[in-house]
Amino acid sequence: MPASPTPTLADFATLQAKALLVHERLCAQYGAPFRFFNELDALSELISSLLSHRTKNADSHRAYQQLRARFPTWDAVRDAPTAEVEAAISPCTWPEQKAPRLQAVLREIGERCGGPCTLDFLADMPVAEARAWLESISGVGPKTSAATLLFSTLRIAAMPVDSHHHRVAQRLGLIGPKVGEGPAHKLLEALLPPDWDAQQVYDHHEAFMYHGQKCCYFHTPACGRCVVLDQCPFGQARLGGVVKL
Numbered sequence: 001m002p003a004s005p006t007p008t009l010a011d012f013a014t015l016q017a018k019a020l021l022v023h024e025r026l027c028a029q030y031g032a033p034f035r036f037f038n039e040l041d042a043l044s045e046l047i048s049s050l051l052s053h054r055t056k057n058a059d060s061h062r063a064y065q066q067l068r069a070r071f072p073t074w075d076a077v078r079d080a081p082t083a084e085v086e087a088a089i090s091p092c093t094w095p096e097q098k099a100p101r102l103q104a105v106l107r108e109i110g111e112r113c114g115g116p117c118t119l120d121f122l123a124d125m126p127v128a129e130a131r132a133w134l135e136s137i138s139g140v141g142p143k144t145s146a147a148t149l150l151f152s153t154l155r156i157a158a159m160p161v162d163s164h165h166h167r168v169a170q171r172l173g174l175i176g177p178k179v180g181e182g183p184a185h186k187l188l189e190a191l192l193p194p195d196w197d198a199q200q201v202y203d204h205h206e207a208f209m210y211h212g213q214k215c216c217y218f219h220t221p222a223c224g225r226c227v228v229l230d231q232c233p234f235g236q237a238r239l240g241g242v243v244k245l
């Protein structure tokens with residue numbers, strides 16, 4: 001069986017140019033720059049992100065609000081009887097698993113910090129180091145670490161890849177068909193200019209996510225009205241090779 005060809009520097013440069021072109025079109029289509037959707041500190045963002053795993057936004061938001069209302073600090077959540085934490089986050093999926101998990105994460109952070117739980121010190125680390133610190137916590141993957149750094153008030157330029165973003169990038173050929181959401185983070189981030197700030201990285205993620213929600217649907221993508229159809233082998237194949245722009 002022949003070995004698969006190794007991507008060349010020219011291939012990579014072509015992919016980078018394509019990622020930027022798609023970025024510009026999608027940002028124009030969906031109205032970038034986008035406003036950051038909340039103002040949580042990094043630890044609160046991490047907890048919110050852990051609650052949101054496989055949960056509808058409205059339900060995880062309600063669980064988060066109930067948890068904040070029930071306990072005055074994250075240290076109090078850590079030290080509370082697990083049943084009370086579980087009851088507070090009951091609107092989200094699997095509260096019986098997430099309650100002990102949250103407490104374990106808070107314990108680990110508290111032990112490593114040697115004081116009250118906080119993640120504010122991540123602001124002083126290079127992005128890669130801050131991501132590695134977060135991902136060394138059991139159960140924290142690349143999407144959660146990037147969301148914690150980017151969506152929180154730290155506003156650090158780390159890019160999360162959610163299921164919409166992943167699907168759009170895959171159909172466009174920015175990543176291979178077998179690359180999962182986790183490994184996609186490094187590959188897609190490598191295509192972005194290294195000097196992009198948090199707003200640019202956020203716009204990129206949001207634009208891809210909106211495209212997945214509003215056009216590149218999971219079951220029947222609306223390729224006929226897609227602004228990046230000419231860049232998309234998947235869409236062109238669906239439409240029988242006819243590029244309409």
Ligand code: SF4
Pocket residue numbers: 168171172215216217221222223224226227228229232234235236
């Ligand atoms: S052409 Fe179709 S498959 Fe490709 S990005 Fe657009 S909507 Fe998605």
